[in-house]
Amino acid sequence: MAEGHGGGPPVIGVDLGGTKIMAGVVAADHKILGRGKRNTPAKEGAEAILKTMLDCIDEALAEARLSRSDVAAAGVGSPGPLDADAGVILYSANMNVKNFALGPDLSKALGVPVKVNNDVRVGGYGEFMLGAARGYSDVIAAFVGTGIGGCLIQGGRIVGGSTNNAGEIGHVVVKAGGPRCGCGSKGCMEALASKTAISNRLVKASKKRDCPLGEKIQRKGRLKSGDLAEAVRNKDEVAVREVERAAFYLGTGLGGLVNVFGPQIVVIGGGVTQALGQPYLDMVTEAARRQIITDPNRTIKFVLATLGDDAGVLGASLFAREMLAHG
Ligand SMILES: [Zn+2]
Known part of the structure; x- marks a missing residue:
């Protein structure tokens, strides 16, 4: 060899x-x-x-x-x-x-x-061992793309739970009775903060008012993270509003998880996060901090994933x- x-x-x-x-x-x-x-x-x-x-x-x-x-x-x-x-x-x-x-x-x-x-x-394990959470033992990693996935690490080990399926953070309900999620439930973080959720809202908005990005999605058949980021940079009002809304719900969900798990660091990655970068992370962090009651000195870090693809x-x-x- x-x-x-x-x-x-x-x-x-x-x-x-x-x-x-x-x-x-x-x-x-x-x-x-x-x-x-x-x-x-x-x-x-x-x-x-x-x-x-x-x-x-x-x-x-x-x-x-x-x-x-x-x-x-x-x-x-x-x-x-x-x-x-x-x-x-x-x-x-x-x-x-x-x-x-x-x-x-x-x-x-x-x-x-x-x-x-x-x-x-x-x-998540890649980010924990080699990326943004290297050197930490208690980590929440969230990946925002078409869906929202997560990985919980406690004491240096992945939390699998009794069924080995634990860590499905995308299906924490953040808005009771909210939009239908792919899992069958309503108001999951994924149904409010994923790229799919943002795309659905943009398409809906484009039927009522001027929303170039919503029209683009309908032409292309899907929302690309890069197009979303470009629309935000160009101050497309609807796109900005929907990104703010998605960041709010992601942060709300993550804040609740932080209260439960007490990580040292929260790593946020995935296509949407990579495209929107630091301003998006700041919005998510602000929404999370509003929920967090277990970190009075704000020692828990919120960071972008570093390994990308x-x-x-x-x-x-x-x-x-x-x-x-x-x-
Ligand atoms: Zn769900």
Whole structure:
């Protein structure tokens, strides 16, 4: 096996998303030696997804000038729900799969052990070990994109709870009787503060008044985080108002969680956060602080995630490496 930087062989980290797959070959010092990226054939089912993932991994290996036999393990961050112990995706809202044995299938193809874990948890763990929350032991990580995912870390360990599904912060209710959420409930943080929620409100607004961004969404079929940020920069009134509203509800939810969990740091990432940056973080923090009663000296930090799109690949590689360490 090829020795990675800092000792130990390289491993593979894969970020499986509903729209794209990203793979990285990661050295022992967590440097990404090669990358691959493909569109996810989400509608085509398990076999096509596995094949595309292998193409993506081979692309990353080629860039790193390595071959499959040079790596010791692989980790995958995947949307769920999962049976993480068995490496099985039970089903997915965004991919046409059911009881997909991704871990065993990928392990067979690569000839190395594979660890599959929840995508948001993987990203949160990446930020905890290598990114914005490095050096802390009690962390809330929130990722705002199409949905809102979270990862809770206490005493240096991910909180999985009795069902190993804990950490679904997007489905904390922040407005009783509020808008319907994808989960079936009403008024969840995700239904008020995700990109989907902002997009729905903008489209609705554009039917009543001048809202260029709402019209753009209807033309393109979806809201891009970059377009949202541009509209805010251009002081598009409706866009500014909706971002403020979303930030308020995200902060309200996070403030409640801070009261319950008492983290040292709250890391906020995801596509919407990356695009809107510090002004958005400031609004979220202000709304959260209004709720927080457990931090009179304001020692709890609110920060932007720092790993960006690499959080998933790096987090997945960490799980792969830890699996090796623990046999
Ligand atoms: Zn929900």
